[in-house]
Amino acid sequence: MKALCWHGKGDIRCDTVPDPELQGPRDAIIRVTACAICGSDLHPYDGYMPTMEAGDIMGHETMGEVVALGSEVSNLAIGDRIVVPFNIACGDCFFCRKQLFSLCDRSNPNAEIAAKAMGHSPSGLFGYSHMLGGYAGGQAEFLRVPFADVGHIKVPDGISDEQALFLSDIFPTGYMAAENAEIEPGDTVAVWGCGPVGQFAIQSAWMLGAGRVIAIDTVPERLEMAWTVGKAEVIDFREVDVYEMLQEMTGGRGPDRCIDAVGAEAHAGGSIDAVVDKVKAATFLGTDRPHVLREMIMCCRKGGTLSVPGVYIGMLDKIPFGALMNKGLTVRTGQTHTHRYLEPLLAKVVSGEIDPSFVITDRAGLEDGPELYKKFRDKKDGCIKVVMQPNGSPK
Incomplete structure (x- = not known):
């Protein structure tokens, strides 16, 4: 065959x-x-x-x-x-x-x-x-x-x-990601990554009662699909600072639920941490590029939930665990x-x-x-x- x-x-x-x-x-x-x-x-x-x-x-x-x-x-x-x-x-x-x-x-x-x-x-x-x-x-x-x-x-x-x-x-993965996010009626849900899993996470967030869905990517066709099919608000991370924009869009509180639909191979324009991740991966000093995970921790509202369907492989560098703990965030992960x-x-x-x-x-x-x-x-x-x-x- x-x-x-x-x-x-x-x-x-x-x-x-x-x-x-x-x-x-x-x-x-x-x-x-x-x-x-x-x-x-x-x-x-x-x-x-x-x-x-x-x-x-x-x-x-x-x-x-x-x-x-x-x-x-x-x-x-x-x-x-x-x-x-x-x-x-x-x-x-x-x-x-x-x-x-x-x-x-x-x-x-x-x-x-x-x-x-x-x-x-x-x-x-x-x-x-x-x-x-x-x-x-x-x-x-x-x-x-x-x-x-x-x-x-x-x-x-x-x-x-x-x-x-x-x-x-990818449909069950997007749905479990939204379920793991513990969405309550009316919540603002931010989805990092508008690839196939991200698109189904967007659809599933609406099914589970989200009041707003904000999608983050930089590929025009993916953002267009999130906007037209997914009915999400969109952020191009190469055009604006994601943290600043999310705070502005949520009155300074941050999104209630954040979904990492990217995982180990995150890209993030010219941000310093993303550049370091890429160099480490290219030289086999690291396995994963966890820029999105770091950014979600900083952006999510206090007491919010991080859902991670994105696949990670090995050790992650410089995760702001202090922010995670002090903000009282819940993290839910796993293969579907x-x-x-x-x-x-x-x-x-x-x-x-x-x-x-x-x-x-x-x-x-x-x-x-x-x-x-x-x-x-x-x-x-x-x-x-x-x-x-x-x-x-x-x-």
């Missing part, structure tokens, strides 16, 4: 690799009908994700048609269209029983590696390093799905692949417990409350993937979200 494979920093290739096979009674194989490039994929692409190996298949936003089933998978049938959560969960460990699916204790076969870096291992992830399981990703013609009897949701007739695909990651959100968010799609396909700007075949990675990373030609069809046109 064809698959997009990692071969080093900035080097994604469309390779021919062996087809996946069932490896256990709870496995399924799907023929991938739609997959996407996620902002998180840029961390391995840019060389910041450890334990990647040449030839690893990329991708964790995937859906498709079931073509093979293990003997213990009784809730699926050949031909079912399913969305596959990006994180892998057994459904029965201590954490899964608490619906903390991204913390599953059983789905990462390389848990010891992750525990050395984090203290404990999160769940396994598709296409996201050997530290997190070494699972083949879904930017391919076929995908093996472990624990296929848990969590994967069937797509009803009348819902297109493009409407359903983002249930795999995707399985928890599949049914309620699918219901919102079916009802017409939201059409997640609004975020798509680029559609292509798998062979175009290597060039699209670069286009997406560099935010060229208005590229906000890439969807690929490995097996021809989607339904």
Whole structure:
């Protein structure tokens, strides 16, 4: 089969690799009908994700048609269209029983590696390093799905692949980010980053009762989408000082809730801390660029909440923890417990409350993937979200 494979920093290739096979009674194989490039994929692409190996298949936003089933998978049938959560969960460990699916204790076969870096291992992830399981990703013609009897949701007739695909990651991620922000009716919510996750965080903030949403970015097309589709007020961080503008917009109090939809690879114009972060990352003296996290701590109102869906990888420098503590801020983080959100968010799609396909700007075949990675990373030609069809046109 064809698959997009990692071969080093900035080097994604469309390779021919062996087809996946069932490896256990709870496995399924799907023929991938739609997959996407996620902002998180840029961390391995840019060389910041450890334990990647040449030839690893990329991708964790995937859906498709079931073509093979293990003997213990009784809730699926050949031909079912399913969305596959990006994180892998057994459904029965201590954490899964608490619906903390991204913390599953059983789905990462390389848990010891992750525990050395984090203290404990999160769940396994598709296409996201050997530290997190070494699972083949879904930017391919076929995908093996472990624990296929848990969590994967069937797509009803009348819902297109493009409407359903983002249930795999970015729609639940944006929604959990807004939920973690503890939004109260009428709150002012500031969202840093208007990429795909930021766009869904904006939509979700309104769903949860926000009174105002303020979106912060510098890419014109992203700000335009946040303004026109997301109905958010917008700030271009290259044009104004974000702290000063947010204080002015909120009468000096600061936003009630702040969402970091950027994570480890923040850009911030010419600010001193951002320049230092970039130099450290380029010279391997640091792994992450946490400018947004620092800025949120300073901007948020006293007693407010910081929600961090943006992915961080390692150690962070010069976090103003004194401000965090003295302002009484709450911080909520985590990989998304995707399985928890599949049914309620699918219901919102079916009802017409939201059409997640609004975020798509680029559609292509798998062979175009290597060039699209670069286009997406560099935010060229208005590229906000890439969807690929490995097996021809989607339904």
